[in-house]
Amino acid sequence: DTAVSQTPKYLVTQMGNDKSIKCEQNLGHDTMYWYKQDSKKFLKIMFSYNNKELIINETVPNRFSPKSPDKAHLNLHINSLELGDSAVYFCASSPKPNTPYEQYFGPGTRLTVT
């Protein structure tokens, strides 16, 4: 059983389009995250949600809008895609942050904007 799943795994689209990446976790975790990994492999937090509430919004353009319909899902919608949005996007989840648990990562979604 997949713990954290993301769809799609690969996404190729043109500049200016709007696209969504879906994330689901079946671990019963309270907290979910989106990270962006750029072409140099640098991983940086974008958003954190706890019990569907936005906790962290780390200077991400407002073209990126996360949506958490329930605790098990955190989707990422991106409007007006730009070339610089090309990256690998990782979803992750964890139990409550003040507990000694690691974050469990999804397989990643490789977004290519042409």
Place this chain on the structure above:
Amino acid sequence: AQKVTQAQTEISVVEKEDVTLDCVYETRDTTYYLFWYKQPPSGELVFLIRRNSFDEQNEISGRYSWNFQKSTSSFNFTITASQVVDSAVYFCALRLIVGAGSYQLTFGKGTKLSVIP
């Protein structure tokens, strides 16, 4: 703000050599967790270890060992008798235990390890 530095961008070793990956962190908080993750060529992020700031005991797991030294703010990772399957990018990361910093991992830039047969 937190910061994690992995000064080694790329390391190449010959199979069966030992290799140490360095990690230095900065935080004003006294309570935090440190992590190592492995990212093989297939791209997924694999959790390797978590240490909390209260526990400076070194840890060994098979060919892997970790040396946590609070005095030098370092959390180094050693692979003994390296194998080709160890080839990957390795990330060191920090998470605070309380506050906004507990809701995110701060990653280093990663060290790409290539093990040559």
